[in-house]
Amino acid sequence: xxxxxRICFVGDSYVAGIGDPEHLGWAGxxxxxxxxxxxxxxxxxxxVRRQTTAEVADRWAAECRxxxxxxxxxxxxxxxxxxxxxxxxxxxxxxxxQRSVAALTRVLTGTAAAGWPLLVVGPPAxxxxxxxxxxxxxxxxxxxxxxxxxxxxxxxxxxxxxxPTWTAEVAAGDGAHPGAAGYAVLADLVRPHWRRWIxx
Numbered sequence: 001x002x003x004x005x006r007i008c009f010v011g012d013s014y015v016a017g018i019g020d021p022e023h024l025g026w027a028g029x030x031x032x033x034x035x036x037x038x039x040x041x042x043x044x045x046x047x048v049r050r051q052t053t054a055e056v057a058d059r060w061a062a063e064c065r066x067x068x069x070x071x072x073x074x075x076x077x078x079x080x081x082x083x084x085x086x087x088x089x090x091x092x093x094x095x096x097x098q099r100s101v102a103a104l105t106r107v108l109t110g111t112a113a114a115g116w117p118l119l120v121v122g123p124p125a126x127x128x129x130x131x132x133x134x135x136x137x138x139x140x141x142x143x144x145x146x147x148x149x150x151x152x153x154x155x156x157x158x159x160x161x162x163x164p165t166w167t168a169e170v171a172a173g174d175g176a177h178p179g180a181a182g183y184a185v186l187a188d189l190v191r192p193h194w195r196r197w198i199x200x
Contacts, residue, residue, distance in 0.1 A: 005074045010077060042073075088131070
């Protein structure tokens with residue numbers, strides 16, 4: 001019997017693939033590559049622009065439950081947030097780091113309670129170096145929280161900040177989101193971790 005794998009990608013505008021004229025983003029590229037390689041899945045892309053980790057943590061369960069619960073299929077969740085947390089408004093980040101980590105922890109414990117394996121992808125780089133510094137600090141805290149809960153974490157910020165394709169596309173766009181080639185770079189970064197998580 002073929003594997004029935006259902007995956008919710010939950011997060012912000014990067015999960016939604018904003019800026020990609022091909023409307024795939026990194027999540028769609030992972031799913032498409034898997035299908036070509038004989039690993040089909042049902043993927044639900046649940047990204048919302050401008051949402052912080054706290055806002056994503058408030059909605060993830062209600063959105064994932066009808067898509068994942070109550071069947072004989074295999075259910076999994078991918079989470080990626082953080083950049084909106086570190087965006088400054090009125091001279092301060094939209095979400096304090098401790099609140100970001102607390103929100104992430106709610107998802108870590110919630111997916112564990114539901115029995116749904118979770119993969120967390122770290123926040124990417126933007127065109128603002130000062131925001132990238134704030135995001136890098138949060139990235140480290142996210143990685144530690146995931147390690148404490150035994151959840152795989154994929155850091156991407158440092159590599160993307162040095163990648164010429166990503167940085168050029170972000171700079172040419174809105175300062176945050178790349179085009180198709182940038183999302184392909186991000187998908188390539190995530191793919192080895194993703195494949196271990198899916199196949200292992």
